[in-house]
Amino acid sequence: MTYFELFEIPVQLKVDAAALSGKFFALSKKYHPDYFVNDTTASKAEALEKSSLLNKAWKTFQNQDETTRYVLKEKGLLEEEEKYELPPAFLMEVLEINEQLMEADENTLGILQPAISHLQKEIYEPVREIVEHYKEGITTEKELLQVKEYYYKKKYLDRISQQLAGMA
Numbered sequence: 001m002t003y004f005e006l007f008e009i010p011v012q013l014k015v016d017a018a019a020l021s022g023k024f025f026a027l028s029k030k031y032h033p034d035y036f037v038n039d040t041t042a043s044k045a046e047a048l049e050k051s052s053l054l055n056k057a058w059k060t061f062q063n064q065d066e067t068t069r070y071v072l073k074e075k076g077l078l079e080e081e082e083k084y085e086l087p088p089a090f091l092m093e094v095l096e097i098n099e100q101l102m103e104a105d106e107n108t109l110g111i112l113q114p115a116i117s118h119l120q121k122e123i124y125e126p127v128r129e130i131v132e133h134y135k136e137g138i139t140t141e142k143e144l145l146q147v148k149e150y151y152y153k154k155k156y157l158d159r160i161s162q163q164l165a166g167m168a
Contacts, residue, residue: 002074003057006050013068013134013147015061024058065158068131068151077141077148084152093119094156101163109167116161123153 004011007023029035031050036043060066072078097119100112124131127150130143 001050001053003053003060003070006053006057007061011071011074011134011136013071013131014064015067017058017061020058020061024054027054065151065154068147071134072144072148072151075141075144077144078151084148086149086152086156090123090153090156094160097160101160101167104167109164112164113161116157116164120154120157123150123157126150 002011006027007020009015009020009023028051031047031054033044033048033051036047039047060070069078097112097115100108100115104112127143127147130139130147131150
């Protein structure tokens with residue numbers, strides 16, 4: 001059972017977690033192991049499994065990147081510890097930002113965050129429609145591969161943003 005099947009929602013890259021909160025609490029109650037104390041061992045095990053799956057799904061749906069990662073993995077387009085090769089031009093941009101970050105002082109740190117934010121918007125724009133309007137069976141593998149590249153680029157930029165936040 002997938003996370004989407006558990007929540008009885010269509011597969012999507014952008015989940016409205018707030019809209020799912022009521023469903024989450026209803027399913028939490030339905031599958032809570034305490035309600036199966038007097039049931040068979042099999043029923044208890046199933047409730048525990050679904051409760052665990054529900055919590056994993058909820059945690060995934062709370063984070064856009066984790067939801068994207070989950071869908072890409074379900075589609076067989078993302079593997080654990082995959083060594084994904086990003087385009088050299090993007091890597092050069094990231095290298096320049098990293099160099100600026102290493103040389104930055106208090107006066108220049110403020111310039112880097114807007115540059116990173118701009119680059120994040122720039123990499124999102126080509127996949128925005130795919131992410132926001134994903135349709136199972138209609139969205140192509142080629143489009144999902146574009147989302148995969150965006151996912152890896154975003155991970156790079158998120159690491160730089162975290163470094164920058166740590167320096168501020």
